Amino acid sequence: MDSEAGVAMDHGRAIHRKAKGYRWEGVEERPYKEDDRALFKSITRQVLFSDPDMQGELRYFEVAPDGFSTLERHQHMHAVLVLRGRGHCLIGTEVRPIETHDLITVPPMTWHQFRATRGEPLGFLCMVNAARDKPQLPSADDLAKLQANPAVAAFLRNESVS
Amino acid sequence: MDSEAGVAMDHGRAIHRKAKGYRWEGVEERPYKEDDRALFKSITRQVLFSDPDMQGELRYFEVAPDGFSTLERHQHMHAVLVLRGRGHCLIGTEVRPIETHDLITVPPMTWHQFRATRGEPLGFLCMVNAARDKPQLPSADDLAKLQANPAVAAFLRNESVS
Numbered sequence: 041m042d043s044e045a046g047v048a049m050d051h052g053r054a055i056h057r058k059a060k061g062y063r064w065e066g067v068e069e070r071p072y073k074e075d076d077r078a079l080f081k082s083i084t085r086q087v088l089f090s091d092p093d094m095q096g097e098l099r100y101f102e103v104a105p106d107g108f109s110t111l112e113r114h115q116h117m118h119a120v121l122v123l124r125g126r127g128h129c130l131i132g133t134e135v136r137p138i139e140t141h142d143l144i145t146v147p148p149m150t151w152h153q154f155r156a157t158r159g160e161p162l163g164f165l166c167m168v169n170a171a172r173d174k175p176q177l178p179s180a181d182d183l184a185k186l187q188a189n190p191a192v193a194a195f196l197r198n199e200s201v202s
Numbered sequence: 203m204d205s206e207a208g209v210a211m212d213h214g215r216a217i218h219r220k221a222k223g224y225r226w227e228g229v230e231e232r233p234y235k236e237d238d239r240a241l242f243k244s245i246t247r248q249v250l251f252s253d254p255d256m257q258g259e260l261r262y263f264e265v266a267p268d269g270f271s272t273l274e275r276h277q278h279m280h281a282v283l284v285l286r287g288r289g290h291c292l293i294g295t296e297v298r299p300i301e302t303h304d305l306i307t308v309p310p311m312t313w314h315q316f317r318a319t320r321g322e323p324l325g326f327l328c329m330v331n332a333a334r335d336k337p338q339l340p341s342a343d344d345l346a347k348l349q350a351n352p353a354v355a356a357f358l359r360n361e362s363v364s
Contacts, residue, residue: 055294098329119250122221134210143218
């Protein structure tokens with residue numbers, strides 16, 4: 041058993057990382073994405089579990105009040121558990137209010153976005169396959185189709201307060 | 203979008219399952235294991251995410267006060283996040299006090315056990331590979347080796363109150 045910056049280690053693997061207010065020992069808080077198109081707002085990312093021997097990864101994303109994740113779709117799925125706060129999400133054409141510990145499944149090739157609509161941070165765990173495709177962004181046509189649904193249009197304008 | 207017992211569905215997939223006090227809509231609370239050797243005590247299991255398109259699974263285990271999971275090891279890894287309460291775990295020869303939101307990694311072929319030692323429930327998420335080997339139980343010789351470590355012996359006697 042080694043020790044590295046207070047983190048209990050076993051042959052190079054951190055076996056115990058303490059939580060401190062939605063930050064974790066030995067886990068770097070990273071920018072959400074390296075992308076200058078500003079399709080997201082006020083969101084951070086921490087990779088909690090990623091290991092060559094695991095086929096899944098677990099990440100923690102936190103959206104500050106009024107922030108949002110990228111509107112996107114991809115072949116890989118998201119398995120989400122809300123860890124902190126409340127907000128709304130869009131899954132396909134469904135806008136849902138979400139609360140702490142709720143589970144959200146994003147099926148393959150389904151448009152989705154998470155928004156911190158309640159004046160409080162929205163933090164969520166997201167499990168994905170370690171091997172996965174890159175997200176696709178909506179075309180103007182895709183956006184028009186989504187916005188044809190009034191509830192979706194209101195969500196995308198940040199007006200989802202149902 | 204269909205609906206099944208209050209759960210929002212999309213082509214047979216539940217996209218939103220609400221949390222209700224560490225139970226989830228549409229998720230069955232199951233016995234921990236089908237095993238009559240009583241190597242565990244007072245623990246339940248809910249499978250939160252399991253899907254043919256995902257290579258990882260996410261489960262929630264909850265140990266009632268004074269209960270414990272099976273002492274075991276296996277080739278596959280566990281990636282654990284404590285969701286509720288406090289307790290102790292054994293990882294290899296390391297006994298650790300664990301608290302809400304702490305992260306615990308169980309490396310391959312490492313003896314491990316979780317115990318609700320604090321008079322409160324210990325609930326934790328556990329990510330695993332969907333394809334994984336069966337757990338191994340300790341032989342008398344394995345147990346003797348573990349018990350040669352005083353801290354591990356105390357843990358296994360349920361006396362870990364550091």
